[in-house]
Amino acid sequence: MRLKTEKERVAVLRIASEIVGAAGTYLREREFVEILPVLLSPITDPLHHETYAGAVDYYGAPYQLTKSMIFHKQIALRTLPRLFCFSPNVRLEPAERASFGRYLAEFVQLDLEVREASRDEVIELGEGLVVAVLKAVVARCADELALLGRNLRIPTAPFERVSYAEEAARFGEPFDDALSATLSAPAWVIDFPRRVREFYDREDPRRPDVLLDMDLVYPEGYGEALSGGEREFELERILDRLRRDAIPESRFAAYLSMVREGIPRSAGFGIGVERLTRYVAGLDRIEDARLFPKVPGDTRAI
Numbered sequence: 001m002r003l004k005t006e007k008e009r010v011a012v013l014r015i016a017s018e019i020v021g022a023a024g025t026y027l028r029e030r031e032f033v034e035i036l037p038v039l040l041s042p043i044t045d046p047l048h049h050e051t052y053a054g055a056v057d058y059y060g061a062p063y064q065l066t067k068s069m070i071f072h073k074q075i076a077l078r079t080l081p082r083l084f085c086f087s088p089n090v091r092l093e094p095a096e097r098a099s100f101g102r103y104l105a106e107f108v109q110l111d112l113e114v115r116e117a118s119r120d121e122v123i124e125l126g127e128g129l130v131v132a133v134l135k136a137v138v139a140r141c142a143d144e145l146a147l148l149g150r151n152l153r154i155p156t157a158p159f160e161r162v163s164y165a166e167e168a169a170r171f172g173e174p175f176d177d178a179l180s181a182t183l184s185a186p187a188w189v190i191d192f193p194r195r196v197r198e199f200y201d202r203e204d205p206r207r208p209d210v211l212l213d214m215d216l217v218y219p220e221g222y223g224e225a226l227s228g229g230e231r232e233f234e235l236e237r238i239l240d241r242l243r244r245d246a247i248p249e250s251r252f253a254a255y256l257s258m259v260r261e262g263i264p265r266s267a268g269f270g271i272g273v274e275r276l277t278r279y280v281a282g283l284d285r286i287e288d289a290r291l292f293p294k295v296p297g298d299t300r301a302i
Contacts, residue, residue, distance in 0.1 A: 002283075012148070018140055020273060027084050040056055043064075045198065067091050074200075075263060076113070078263060087270075093296045108273040112268050119267055134280065149282070191204075214228060216269075216271075223275075230265075
């Protein structure tokens with residue numbers, strides 16, 4: 001649906017507030033510590049799809065606006081074993097992506113990471129988090145959901161798992177939307193090929209070019225929900241990945257200096273708050289999920 005009244009907008013904002021509160025509660029109950037976000041840094045997520053550089057002159061040094069806190073999460077695990085952050089992300093993507101209804105140039109991601117965790121462990125954590133958040137919204141925002149005409153289903157864990165190769169053969173690439181349209185409950189896509197992901201995603205030592213990654217896909221055509229997996233943490237493996245992906249080491253010098261000092265093995269994920277709000281509230285377009293939205297290509301935003 002598209003929002004038509006101020007009451008509907010208030011209902012969506014109340015739902016978004018409940019999502020943030022319930023997610024934070026769920027993680028704190030499991031001994032996660034919330035850290036504050038990083039907005040400017042000499043390093044940020046390189047991403048494997050086209051974005052414009054969010055470059056900032058920081059007292060004469062080249063810094064960037066945060067695209068995700070992936071590197072900072074890994075480094076912070078030297079201090080905290082289980083952490084999360086509601087991280088503002090800026091991704092200046094091509095204007096044509098606005099037509100999909102699920103992209104924002106500025107959005108908030110619940111980013112979490114767990115020291116010494118496996119993919120299976122963070123998949124279980126992600127399932128518990130999603131179910132807990134949906135239950136909280138149904139319990140505390142019944143009037144808001146009714147106003148929006150949304151009959152929200154609570155999925156049962158464990159969620160279905162499918163491989164990237166299977167779905168690519170079934171639908172072609174990319175396939176998130178096509179897969180999502182067939183689902184009645186969230187499902188995991190696992191085992192991504194190296195060519196479609198970043199150098200920090202851990203390659204399976206037993207299966208070259210297969211990453212220990214996962215995406216969660218919403219049902220009903222709402223698309224990707226969550227992205228994550230295990231991380232590379234050994235210097236030589238990271239340097240090898242940079243070479244194979246033709247990425248200059250100098251681009252991530254600050255990160256590599258931390259890796260040389262030692263970072264722990266870990267796994268984690270990021271889940272977009274606005275995309276989750278869109279799914280929960282049954283919204284046609286993601287810009288209705290927040291105040292002051294910035295849609296790719298729209299320079300009228302404030």
